[in-house]
Amino acid sequence: MIFTLKIWRQKNATDKGGLVTYKIGDVSPDSSFLEMLDQLNQQLVGKGEDPVAFDHDCREGICGACGLYINGRPHGPLKGTTTCQLHMRAFRDGETIYIEPWRSEAFPIVRDLIVDRSAFDKIIQAGGYISVNSGGMPDANTIPVPKPNADSAFDAAACIGCGACVAACPNASPMLFVGAKISHLALLPQGRIEAARRVQKMVAAMDTLGFGNCSNAYACQAECPKEISVANIARMNREFLAAKMFAEKEKNVGFTL
């Protein structure tokens, strides 16, 4: 197969950047999208030019490192598929393909197609965990979890943190990411104890990191490579409201006592 590629090139965070056109031929339809970029990079290196920088590691759809706009869509045209799992047979021979980095204020560009997603880590650091130490644990089976809850918690926990939800959202909202984490932990008895604190801290972190708010466009769910459901956003909102009310009550209790 042959393709015309229009790729965003940008040397570093302060460089202006722009689209550069490349031609590539002899691409196997069984190549993954990233293997096609490897092939392009081999050509560029051969000519002594800088290869196109992009993030990747596992190449099996689980680490969440890869992530590009392909023809304007996060992770390209297929549903429920990461860029590394997208194969060239999904494109028409001779097609022109636009390849760009995530664009969101909270994800500054590092180089070419690589962005800085550490804002996600900061959200997790704000409270996306259960506060336990490694030691003196009760036996695991003393905490039974109803199977449907365990399954739903897993569905939410399957988020790979790639940032496609932010990239897809017209407001660059990370609510699918945060909602998934909130749901994962709120659905488990171990996670309930800190649920109110957790949701408040994570939402606060999200607000200070330069992300936008959810306006129910649902583009995040449509573009999520792991097909995480927007029901998680609803659960997060409910948890948040409950936590706020609970916090008011706690305050009142505090006053009267």
Add this chain to the structure above:
Amino acid sequence: MIKLNANAPNAPLADQWDAYKASCKLVNPNNKRKLDIIVVGTGLAGASAAATLGQLGYNVKSFCYQDTPRRAHSIAAQGGINAAKNYQNDGDNVYRLFYDTIKGGDYRSRESNVYRLASISPEIIDICVAQGVPFAREYGGLLANRSFGGAQVSRTFYARGQTGQQLLIGAYSAMSRQIAEGRVKLYSRRDVLDIVIVDGKARGVIARNLVTGEIERHSAHAVVLATGGYGNVFYLSTNAMGSNVTPAWSAYKKGALFANPCFTQIHPTCIPVHGEFQSKLTLMSESLRNDGRIWVPKEMEDAELIRQKKLRPEQIHESKRDYYLERRYPAFGNLVPRDVASRAAKERCDAGYGVSTSGRAVYLDFSAAIERLGRSEISARYGNLFQMYQRIVDDNPYRTPMMIYPAVHYTMGGLWVDYELMTTVPGLYSIGECNFSDHGANRLGASALMQGLADGYFILPYTISGYLSSEINTPPIATTLPEFHHAAREVSDRLARLKETNGKESVDHFHRHLGKIMWEYCGMSRNEAGLTKALGLIAALKQEFASGVKIPGGLKEYNPELEKAWRVQDFIELGDLMVRDALLRKESCGGHFREEYQTPDHEALRNDDEFAFVAAWEHKGRDAAPDMHREELRFETVKPSQRSYK
């Protein structure tokens, strides 16, 4: 002269760890605050260690090359994690897990470490569940288990086909909590290129900031390497693309011994190679073997027609299929250990019965299971794996059997460590896949995750305190010491030399070439002639690389080619050591099959009299041959026996 001593406590096997813990030195909380520890790597081993050391009160500096710790290679593990919980009441216990692990390692691992691993395993599940890892559950709300290749009990805990991901998210969140509390400082997108040694002790690392290209110095009272395995030496493997040997290799060059480098695990259920630009092989969980039946056509002509795409596997009648594992190993059938399954697949393909266009694949067939259990049950068990297969191969495994072939998956060799997980360099520790310790010659499924977490949550935090208790009067280590200057300059010089080479070929060109040599001559089966040939080929490749590599871009910027070049240079040197190690081991054990040493029916023939030892290699300088030291293995509790899966 180095004398290898594992330093296992002097107590009966089952009491050793308790005895150790009861007598090891502790560091009091006020002093912990004054001690710095560097942990390189944020996979299961590194993240669990950083979280626990932070929680204990040490100052932890954590490094990874990814943009965030949550992407470490551990995230890709699929099948599950073993623990001797006996929740299924099928007769499992610590001794049995220990026994299976020693036997599965073909009697080439250390009893004391393996026993400790088995005895800690139940606690690992407890901490993971407390952290909210969503393991699979039964309808009654209790944890579910499955059995895994090579085991006759159900002791494997799993989270669909994404166990590694869920365990890593658990460890990453525990670590994130410590980052928020200021106990752990995270340095991501750092390539650790060298270890700094001051007065004989590990005192820091030299790292390249991957974004700016800046060479950084970081110091600590102790350094822990948790940098994973080196399967990428084969170019095509199931490892993440960035997995590398560099920190372990620099430790080796600075005096740490590298043990059993040739012990590689080959995984039988991977998606076969399809084309020239392929960058990695995808593993599909071995749990598939619980319900899938493996076969190739009985008739050579049928295999030929399939390869020419003139015949579909569904059209081959039951009586014309050779379920070769069930035929050869009636007791274990499709659940034989990985090395046996892998070699049997290769044997069938070599004999001309392979089924993909390349002839390098066998079938994994679910039709019987779908008939027995129904499509929805199969999809509940393996849905995501089927989906992944379909995406890559463009074929529907509910209808057509999957094609699988063995691929390099896990490396059991690594830095030599003693019972305390310390290398031969004082203050330098190695945990997880990065060390050699617990798996011998053929790690079974679901034990690497167990080891990574045991090391990080439960072992290293104890053993490191013994060392650090004698460091409480050492002030913070200054990065202005001459040793840091020197190491930083050497790193800069080597980078500059790489950059200036100005040859003609890309880094990948050399890497691919190396991979071919390694797979061909030091892969699933090896022989003396091939290995000797490989030594020459690798030496030549090293020369070609030195003058022929071409790296565009600058030193002081994000430069992925430069990053790869350093790694491939290390891989070439490691390849040489692996071949030497394979040459020396004149026996077949586990996944390491020397063709000269086999039983009349082509099974691995071990030689316990001469080779029941760990081969630990010492670097002797750039152009000298390395020295081999032996750690004799003593089997006091389990008597080595020939493995039989018939």
